[in-house]
Amino acid sequence: MATKTKSSSKKSWKSRAVTRLIEAGSMVDCSYCNERVKFQARMRANQVICNVYTKGVWDRVEHFHEDCYTEAGSPFGDPE
Ligand SMILES: [Zn+2]
Structure with a gap:
């Protein structure tokens, strides 16, 4: 296992959210309504992807319908 590069800064990682188009073959469920975040060819629907940090450590990724x-x-803050 490779060791992680030590960060000298004291800045703690915060959870953040980004908006992305839902891609074909998406197999994730929305963390809010628990329904599949589904790609629909006729709709260019967005999803929000959140990198969730707990106590400054990356914990998980959550997906939401926009x-x-x-x-x-x-x-997790305003999506970028
Ligand atoms: Zn949803």
């Missing part, structure tokens, strides 16, 4: 993320109150 609307669900807004409805959830943007739990």
Whole structure:
């Protein structure tokens, strides 16, 4: 296993969210409504992908429908 490069800065990693188009073959469920974040050929729908950090350490990735993320109150900040 490769050792991680030590970060000298004290900046802690924060959870962040980005908006992306849903891609074909997407197999993830929305963390808010628990429904599949589904690619639809006729709709260029967006999803929100969140990198979730707990106590400064990367924990998991969560996916949301764009609307669900807004409805959830943007739990991981405004999407970029
Ligand atoms: Zn949803």
